[in-house]
Amino acid sequence: MTDEPEGLRALKKQRTRQAIADTAIGLFLRNGFDRVSVAEIAAAAEVSKPTLFRYFPTKEELVLHRMADHLGEAARVVRERPAPLTPLAALERHQLERLAAHDPVTGLCEEPEVLAFMRLVYDTPSLSSHLLDYIGHDIDALAAALAEALPGAGALAPRLVAVQFIGVRQELARLNWQRLDGGTPVEQAHRLAVAETVEAVALLRGGAGGRGF
Amino acid sequence: MTDEPEGLRALKKQRTRQAIADTAIGLFLRNGFDRVSVAEIAAAAEVSKPTLFRYFPTKEELVLHRMADHLGEAARVVRERPAPLTPLAALERHQLERLAAHDPVTGLCEEPEVLAFMRLVYDTPSLSSHLLDYIGHDIDALAAALAEALPGAGALAPRLVAVQFIGVRQELARLNWQRLDGGTPVEQAHRLAVAETVEAVALLRGGAGGRGF
DNA sequence: GAAGAAATGCAACTGAGTAACAAAAGTATC
DNA sequence: GATACTTTTGTTACTCAGTTGCATTTCTTC
Numbered sequence: 001m002t003d004e005p006e007g008l009r010a011l012k013k014q015r016t017r018q019a020i021a022d023t024a025i026g027l028f029l030r031n032g033f034d035r036v037s038v039a040e041i042a043a044a045a046e047v048s049k050p051t052l053f054r055y056f057p058t059k060e061e062l063v064l065h066r067m068a069d070h071l072g073e074a075a076r077v078v079r080e081r082p083a084p085l086t087p088l089a090a091l092e093r094h095q096l097e098r099l100a101a102h103d104p105v106t107g108l109c110e111e112p113e114v115l116a117f118m119r120l121v122y123d124t125p126s127l128s129s130h131l132l133d134y135i136g137h138d139i140d141a142l143a144a145a146l147a148e149a150l151p152g153a154g155a156l157a158p159r160l161v162a163v164q165f166i167g168v169r170q171e172l173a174r175l176n177w178q179r180l181d182g183g184t185p186v187e188q189a190h191r192l193a194v195a196e197t198v199e200a201v202a203l204l205r206g207g208a209g210g211r212g213f
Numbered sequence: 214m215t216d217e218p219e220g221l222r223a224l225k226k227q228r229t230r231q232a233i234a235d236t237a238i239g240l241f242l243r244n245g246f247d248r249v250s251v252a253e254i255a256a257a258a259e260v261s262k263p264t265l266f267r268y269f270p271t272k273e274e275l276v277l278h279r280m281a282d283h284l285g286e287a288a289r290v291v292r293e294r295p296a297p298l299t300p301l302a303a304l305e306r307h308q309l310e311r312l313a314a315h316d317p318v319t320g321l322c323e324e325p326e327v328l329a330f331m332r333l334v335y336d337t338p339s340l341s342s343h344l345l346d347y348i349g350h351d352i353d354a355l356a357a358a359l360a361e362a363l364p365g366a367g368a369l370a371p372r373l374v375a376v377q378f379i380g381v382r383q384e385l386a387r388l389n390w391q392r393l394d395g396g397t398p399v400e401q402a403h404r405l406a407v408a409e410t411v412e413a414v415a416l417l418r419g420g421a422g423g424r425g426f
Numbered sequence: 427g428a429a430g431a432a433a434t435g436c437a438a439c440t441g442a443g444t445a446a447c448a449a450a451a452g453t454a455t456c
Numbered sequence: 457g458a459t460a461c462t463t464t465t466g467t468t469a470c471t472c473a474g475t476t477g478c479a480t481t482t483c484t485t486c
Contacts, residue, residue, distance in 0.1 A: 086422075086425065086426060087426050088421065088422070088426050125346075129342060129343070129345070129346055130342070132342070132345045132346075132349075133338075133342055133345075136345075146426065150424075150425050150426065152425075153424060153425065153426075156388075156409055156412065156413075157412075157416060157421070157424060157426075159384060160381050160384060160413055160416055161416075161421045161426050163377075163380040163381060163384050164376075164377040164380060164381065164417075164421075167376040167377060167380045168373050168376060168377065171372060171373060171376050175369075196369055199369065199370075200369075200373055203370060203373055203374075203420070204377075204420060204421055204422075204426075205420050205421060205422030205426070206419075206420040206422055207416070207417060207418050207419040207420030207421075207422075208301065208370070208374045208377075208417055208418060208420075209299075209301070209417075209418030209419055209420075211363075211366060211370060212299065212363050212365075212366065213299060213300050213301050213359065213363065213366075213370075213374050213417075213418070
């Protein structure tokens with residue numbers, strides 16, 4: 001999976017990177033993103049400011065890199081789907097599985113640290129703004145995978161479907177988090193999330209026309 | 214429409230604002246967004262730096278405020294649609310009208326300054342990133358209008374349809390611009406844009422299921 | 427025309443991000 | 457195990473976006 005170039009040097013790099021990110025997120029959660037300076041973070045992590053920026057290109061990346069792992073997940077799901085499944089069916093199944101596992105990417109995770117982390121991202125404009133950039137790459141990847149899966153569909157439809165699916169997925173994740181953060185019990189939130197996911201995919205599959213739109 | 218609080222003071226304010234924005238965009242088009250500092254802009258516009266920031270909250274706004282006029286247009290179209298039209302039908306008709314008028318918002322405008330302006334926005338990461346924030350507000354407004362138009366639809370479906378429509382509209386606009394910027398003649402680009410708009414709305418209305426997704 | 431309000435300029439500041447260069451630490455070679 | 461080489465780090469100083477406080481000018485109002 002991930003290259004482990006081994007050696008003492010690489011090990012220390014990983015540790016430093018982890019230490020910086022942990023320190024930063026800890027401070028952000030305690031005091032708010034805008035009220036912590038990178039200089040403070042660097043000092044708390046016992047590292048100089050230039051070093052900090054050698055590990056993370058921007059202040060926002062200190063937070064958002066944790067979400068980068070799941071980038072391109074939708075595209076992978078489409079590519080690796082078993083033969084009988086349509087792309088949308090595979091995406092739906094995968095999404096339901098992630099919901100059942102209470103995976104943070106779905107927004108449905110009751111862990112207090114995760115909830116606080118998501119609140120940090122959603123409540124900080126510069127973070128949620130940057131998050132949209134990530135999502136853009138996700139759309140690109142999914143569009144490519146869809147075009148590959150349906151060679152006869154042209155270039156436009158896959159792109160549009162990718163925009164729609166990723167947009168909807170993101171919207172549902174935000175909704176899931178909002179409910180949990182608002183105090184809704186997990187089991188209830190999970191039932192709602194499942195129902196909404198099924199409804200959303202049905203909407204994507206069957207269109208909005210039949211519903212009066 | 215727009216308040217005109219009259220008076221010599223208000224007039225000068227409008228003029229100053231216009232002068233600052235024009236100066237800034239001129240410099241950006243000439244040298245690139247990242248290679249012009251706000252200090253330069255302020256100097257060229259014969260204004261101090263704090264004054265510049267009293268008119269525009271960020272460097273990006275100097276460019277993007279020109280797109281703010283059309284914010285909430287989709288929501289308005291839905292609210293003011295004539296009785297027999299469904300929301301999607303009204304949005305489609307309006308979009309086709311804007312295309313016929315070669316309205317810059319559609320991306321289909323051959324004016325060299327407009328083309329260059331859009332290139333500036335699309336090719337500058339911090340600008341296209343900020344543009345997404347605008348679009349977010351557009352989605353919110355359309356979601357509200359759709360929920361109003363279909364009281365029985367619940368809260369979820371209107372939101373999802375809004376996400377889908379605005380996302381798709383944006384994608385098509387980018388495509389239109391790319392073609393014109395790449396040298397495609399306007400008439401041809403217009404025909405393609407019309408066809409794609411119709412196809413996109415058909416996709417939204419009828420769903421992706423029937424197309425193998 | 428004078429009093430009050432609003433807009434501007436000036437100077438100095440904070441905070442993100444970068445560049446140059448020197449010091450230190452890890453790796454490889456004999 | 458010392459030596460030469462490469463990578464990582466710290467220090468200092470810088471650029472640039474955006475802000476603040478205060479004095480000054482400019483418009484409005486009476």
